[in-house]
Amino acid sequence: MTGNVGRITLNRPEAMNAITVELGHRLELALQQLGADPDVDVVVVRGAGGNFSAGGDFREVQRLREGGPQALEPLFARFAAACRAVWAIPQPVVAVVEGVAMAGGFELMQACDVVLVHADARIRDTHVVYGQVPGGGSTQRLPRLVGRQRALAHLLSGDHLSAADAVAWGLAYRSITGEAFDQEVEQFVSTLAGRRPAATRGIKRLVTDGLAGTLADGLVLEMTAVVDHIAGEAGAAGVSTFHAKS
Secondary structure: OOOOOEEEHHHHHHHHHOOOOHHHHHHHHHHHHHHOOOOOOOEEEHHHHHHOEEEEHHHHHHHHOOOOOHHHHHHHHHHHHHHHHHHOOOOOEEEOOOOOOHHHHHHHHHHOEEEEEEEOOEEEHHHHHOOOOOOOOOHHHHHHHHHHHHHHHHHOOOOOOOOHHHHHHHOEEEEHHHHHHHHHHHHHHHHHHHHOHHHHHHHHHHHHHHOOOOOOHHHHHHHHHHHHHHHHHHHHHHHHHHHOOO
């Protein structure tokens, strides 16, 4: 952890950070641990060696496949649990994507709260290229993020997406050039970490819970939350700051 920023690194650079049962489990545990730490205000997920993740580890998939469905299930269950943990923890989770983000790596990117992409990143759901079906959330998250037509077209074609495409589709917040990448990533993360935790956590929870229901229900959640927030100590501090700057 650096200051109030929790950092998670997918650390299998020799395999382009391909996802195994162990890596999925460790990712889930790391997210839960940082999520339970009151001193952590932002969590950053990044891959080692210049790549985000190439997806599921082919060698492990083949080995597990020989054991049948019961042997294969933990690979997908662990990864799914890690992706759910992103939404379950109170802090915003920022994915820093460079190099390859394919298949499961692309699905992890979809699960994160905010995505910053290197301008040269190579983004793609490659499952269909190998005659496979996505198993890490693409058929469910992608349509909700980009719409049915774009999601289906991408999943059925396996076309490459550029960083600019990812931003235009709403899969990423910002595309950053190579020269400025690390500096701009740190500036953005520092900005989020500098906000009042009660506000950032409240905003994330409202967005997450609101998307699970109707717009009308979400607006009720928001109104209740803002009244409680302003009436509380955290809200009082924010109102005082706003008044002082007016």
